[in-house]
Amino acid sequence: EAGVAQSPRYKIIEKRQSVAFWCNPISGHATLYWYQQILGQGPKLLIQFQNNGVVDDSQLPKDRFSAERLKGVDSTLKIQPAKLEDSAVYLCASSPGQGVSGANVLTFGAGSRLTVL
Amino acid sequence: AQSVTQLDSHVSVSEGTPVLLRCNYSSSYSPSLFWYVQHPNKGLQLLLKYTSAATLVKGINGFEAEFKKSETSFHLTKPSAHMSDAAEYFCVVSDANTGTASKLTFGTGTRLQVTL
Numbered sequence: 001e002a003g004v005a006q007s008p009r010y011k012i013i014e015k016r017q018s019v020a021f022w023c024n025p026i027s028g029h030a031t032l033y034w035y036q037q038i039l040g041q042g043p044k045l046l047i048q049f050q051n052n053g054v055v056d057d058s059q060l061p062k063d064r065f066s067a068e069r070l071k072g073v074d075s076t077l078k079i080q081p082a083k084l085e086d087s088a089v090y091l092c093a094s095s096p097g098q099g100v101s102g103a104n105v106l107t108f109g110a111g112s113r114l115t116v117l
Numbered sequence: 118a119q120s121v122t123q124l125d126s127h128v129s130v131s132e133g134t135p136v137l138l139r140c141n142y143s144s145s146y147s148p149s150l151f152w153y154v155q156h157p158n159k160g161l162q163l164l165l166k167y168t169s170a171a172t173l174v175k176g177i178n179g180f181e182a183e184f185k186k187s188e189t190s191f192h193l194t195k196p197s198a199h200m201s202d203a204a205e206y207f208c209v210v211s212d213a214n215t216g217t218a219s220k221l222t223f224g225t226g227t228r229l230q231v232t233l
Contacts, residue, residue: 004160042207042223043161056220091161104149104168104211106221108161 002026004109006092012115018080021112023092025073030097031055033106034067034077037089046090049075050097082116089113119144121208123224131232136195138227140208143189150191151209151221152182161207167191178202203231
């Protein structure tokens with residue numbers, strides 16, 4: 001089974017620039033998550049999709065962060081404009097859909113490391 | 118509200134000696150609990166999970182954890198550490214049952230160092 005794919009693995013940008021991260025979940029997984037992991041901290045949920053609908057985006061800084069999952073498969077997370085404090089690893093994860101056994105077991109991608117200068 | 122507290126930010130053990138990584142949780146409901154491991158520059162990997170079945174849970178690579186409701190703990194153990202166990206370990210709680218996709222709350226992590 002192929003895992004969760006993310007790109008790019010590394011990105012360095014200047015503050016106020018924009019950046020986009022891409023995620024391809026495990027085939028058939030209806031639920032997709034974006035987490036932010038700042039150095040020395042545990043991952044924090046930014047947004048959760050069920051198919052192409054948003055389930056939880058309560059911790060997404062909506063003035064600068066946006067995410068979409070238009071066809072219920074791939075997802076893109078965008079930051080515009082970036083701030084220094086956005087330097088982090090952005091983790092994508094997926095899980096089977098609601099009502100499926102194992103729905104709360106997440107499979108994570110390797111992450112996209114963002115450095116904002 | 119749900120939360121986890123990992124009591125040690127850093128644990129160092131010698132190869133071949135036991136490992137104990139401590140975790141306490143807080144949850145309004147019957148929680149699901151997980152341990153994930155993160156090797157440098159790698160994604161998070163599920164070690165084991167507790168979802169209201171047996172309280173002693175066995176995971177991959179010889180790790181196990183025991184759910185103790187009276188102590189609100191879910192400590193991770195391994196009888197004999199191996200060099201390849203050196204990594205960051207996260208204790209995770211979810212209020213949802215196994216059939217519900219729900220937000221996971223991560224602890225701050227424990228870095229395990231294994232020395233010769």
